[in-house]
Amino acid sequence: MEKYDYIICGAGLAGLSLAYRLCDSAFSDKRILLIEKEEKTKNDRTFCHWSTTRGPYEDIVSKQWSQLQFKSLSVDKIFDIHPYQYKMIRGDDFYAFNLKKIKESAHISIVKEQIVDIQEGEPCVVRTDKNSYAGNHIFKTYPKSGIDFSKAQYVSQHFMGWVIRTQEDSFSENQATFMDFNIPQKGETRFMYVLPTDKKTALVELAIFSNAILSRREYETILKNYVEENLSILNYSIEEKEQGIIPMTSYDFGKHDTKHISHIGTASGAVKPSSGYAFSRVQEQTDLIADLIKQGRSLNKSQSLFKSKYKRYDRTFLNAILTNKTNGEQVFSLMFSKLSPQLIFKFLDEKTSLTEELKLFTAPPTLPFLRAFIAEI
Ligand SMILES: Cc1cc2nc3c(=O)[nH]c(=O)nc-3n(C[C@H](O)[C@H](O)[C@H](O)COP(=O)(O)OP(=O)(O)OC[C@H]3O[C@@H](n4cnc5c(N)ncnc54)[C@H](O)[C@@H]3O)c2cc1C
Structure with missing residues (x-):
């Protein structure tokens, strides 16, 4: 059995972000293996995130x-988000960029195999459909199947997006629509976003917070109506499509970590429960792990990134939405009418001070949130 210091299971956002950091020459004395079952060449998702700094990507x-x-029905505002920029990275570019870097690093190997079992131990053993590998520490980037979310707050964020190309100039390319709630809500939280890459091309995406997943036809009908009626675009072609479901949940993923197996990415709760964003949290998480490895410290601290105070806020939000005390349109409309996007981004990044949080708490519908907060306590 080949032996490695670290085995990264899964080469999606979290696995590749961690491997990218471990390509650094500071880790050249380590043997690292990345195992992924797919080719990772398709543009299967678009990673958007806000940031004030330049990152590795x-x-x-x-x-x-x-x-x-x-x-929304009550708000229509255009914000200057300086010093933030809202950034888009295509999935296929992300995979290619990282895989190139990994292939250039002699101490990291990558194999295309399907993992069938991971056993804790000294060393741990990862069995795939073709081989078995021994590793001192394992980073697992996909959740175990059949997790019982029934004791946690749980709602799926499910979405479908089209990259459309129009015949005439249809978009103002320096401005993106972050959220547009002007579609039938059907008792759920439903919004669109429009991300133009030039005057004729944009990613138009529908996002829904609910546990009732739609059929492909239903998503397509909503997208088509939005493009034709809300955006008044009739002549267009669909160039690319993406679709997905991600968990928005208060579930304690940390309990699946063991002494030598750490979960990262979605499998660790890196998808922010109140927004569904994961890109920036995964970058922070993999920065932290690379630092812990450099310092020779315990690796079971990747959960410490998600602070309990914000977990409580997220649970309150999920409770308020899931028990219909309020709905996403009302919450986000009030937030964007009363607060700056800079403050909202800082809060979602879990970097606000108590004074800023007090300001934030006056924005959402007070009574439903108070009731949700008490219910969560
Ligand atoms: C369509 C879509 C759009 C999104 N857009 C955004 C966005 O704009 N901004 C944002 O912040 N987040 C976004 N997200 C959420 C989140 O960033 C992504 O889901 C992200 O890919 C999660 O990273 P991950 O590493 O946890 O999981 P993944 O990227 O799914 O990686 C897990 C990897 O493990 C592999 N794997 C699974 N099982 C096995 C096995 N048995 N053996 C070997 N390999 C295995 C999979 O093939 C996969 O490559 C989006 C998600 C989707 C689906």
């Missing part, structure tokens, strides 16, 4: 916007 940011629009 700046060279593959395909488009960024300094102006964002928020729209």
